[in-house]
Amino acid sequence: MSQLFLFLSFFNNADCRLIYLDKVFESQNMAKYFIVISVKVDNNEGDVVVSNKNLYNSLRRKDRRFTIFDNYCTIIKDKIVKNESIEFTKAKLTKMNTKLIEPDSSVLEWSDKGEEVFVKHYFEVYQEHNYATLKSDVHAQSIPTIVKVLFNWNYLITSVEGNLVIEQLDFCKKDSN
Structure with missing residues (x-):
């Protein structure tokens, strides 16, 4: 089974x-x-x-x-x-305004704790509006690794007025419709 x-x-x-x-x-x-x-x-x-x-x-x-x-x-x-x-x-x-990602071990450690814990650690979550914004105290050098982790987890990642945003937090998640 x-x-x-x-x-x-x-x-x-x-x-x-x-x-x-x-x-x-x-x-x-x-x-x-x-x-x-x-x-x-x-x-x-x-x-x-x-x-x-x-x-x-x-x-x-x-x-x-x-x-x-x-x-x-x-x-x-x-x-x-x-x-x-x-x-x-x-x-x-x-x-293209990019460079090779230098893996951030701290970010990777947080990713080992699971999606929900990871997202809440790095983002202000607005569940009622189904999105999250990157917290202001996140170090710039961590952002590429954060985006890579989110991309691998199928999160829709965009930038709104210079802020990193996860759209549709429930996109393609088990309990979403």
Whole structure:
């Protein structure tokens, strides 16, 4: 019985991931959400946090396959699911206003405590309005790791008036409708 539960749980999580990525890559949301993608820069490999719009604009200038938005979405979603890297120069990353994430061990320790504890530690949660904003005392160097953790947990992460925000806290969560 427990094997059946694990099997179904895996597929629910996989379905959720695809639903999440579809939401993040909807054309009307292109400029809205942050994504985390693996990159190769010189001889280094790692992840970056980038706005969907900045990544799209950079890639469509670099490679004709990305000039059509649907192609961009299909290719990037596939790379995210398969954890495949895209090659960039340091100059391109700078132009996209991003750099390789330097993992923050404190953030990772908090993530081990679970989603609810993690979100409440780093964010002011407004359950009645279904969103959360980053607390003002969070160190700037922690933010990329926080975004990576949230992205991996399928949270919709955006910026509103310069503040990091989680939209739809219940998006793709077990007890949401």
